[in-house]
Amino acid sequence: MDQLRPYRSFVSYIDRSREYYAAQGYDKPYTWPHYDYIPFTPLRKPLSECRVGLVTTTGLPKPVDPMQAIMYRREIYAQPAIPPPTSLYTDDLFWDKKATHTKDVDSFLPVNRLAEYAQKGYIGSASPRFYGVPTDYSQPRTIERYGPQILKWCREDGLDAVILLAL
Amino acid sequence: MSLVARHLEENGLATVIMGCARDIVEECGVARFVFTDFPLGNPSGKPWDAGMQYATVGIALDLLERAWMPRTTIQTPYQWHNDEWREAFMKVDATNREALAREGEKRREIQAKVKKS
Structure with missing residues (x-):
């Protein structure tokens, strides 16, 4: 063993954010989703035959023009993966x-x-697009709007598997 | 993000989440999760460390193929170069409690004004 610790090592963001916003005077804490049933789809083909896509919570780069930047709103999107993006918007x-x-x-x-x-043949191919989902305070909006739209794009692009990255 | 992953799984697409907020993802419950114990911001490996990023993506790909049941979490073997961020992030203590209360008050005032206009 490396160490003995009287606490768990990884940070609980549920606890931390609740205490932080409580200190700011928000007395009604955010309620996080919890499910007992977890859907599960096994991979149907070997990885070397699968097309894999990426989903991010980051946004498209903010416009440089100040007027357009003010109008910038986070939206769900699909963007070409080639050429790869060199920056994405994360400030918010x-x-x-x-x-x-x-x-x-x-x-x-x-x-x-x-x-x-994909080049090495470890997976069949990478999706020609990547997909962006805003992190939304509203869980119904994520479930009813963003989930189905991402699914539609994944199907259009013929994906077998998806990696989702939460910033 | 976990809710989107669940929707894809329900509709026949295999998914894996990569992230650094273990409790949020596991509380929701997802099929597969690759957890890296880093400060929030780099779920696929340290910036400019292509080797670590490549290995982390490899772990996610292998988990797609090998997980046989939901709620499978794999923790990557990487450590951040210090532990200071664990305490510092969203810290609340005697030194900032008043400042935080003022910040919240100010924000509610602005929000109330926006609502009125």
Whole structure:
């Protein structure tokens, strides 16, 4: 054993964010989804025959033009994976801006790394597009609108499997 | 993100989530999860470390193929170069409690004004 610890090592973001917003005077805590039933689909083919796609919670780059930047709203999107994106918008998201940065897209949306697995034949192919879902306070909007739209795009692109990356 | 993954699984697509917020994903419950114990922001490996990113994606791909039941979590073997972020992120203590209360108050005032207009 490396160490003895009187606490669990990984951070509980449910506890941490509840205490933080309570300290800001928000007395009604956010309620996180919890399910007992978990849907499960086994991979139907060997990986080497599968087309794999990526989903991110980050947004498309904010327009440089100040007027357009004011109008910028997070939306669900599908974008070509080639050429790979060199930056994505993360300023409005919940992540540790002091400890790290998001200047390397592959650290949160590994388009280039996935393409390398496709080139080597480890997977059949990478999706020609990647997909973006805004993190939304509204769970019904995520379930009723974003889920079905992402599914539709995945089917259009013939995907067998999807990697979803939460920033 | 977990809710979208669940929707895809329900409709016949195999999924794996990569993330750093273990409790949020596991509380929701998903088919497959690759957890990296890093500060939030780099779920597929450290910035500019292509080797770590490649290996992390490989773990996710292998989990897609090998998981035989839902709620399968794999933790990657990587550690952040320090542990300071664990305590520092969204910290609430005597040093910032008043400032946080003021921030919240200010935000509610702005929100109330926006609602009125």
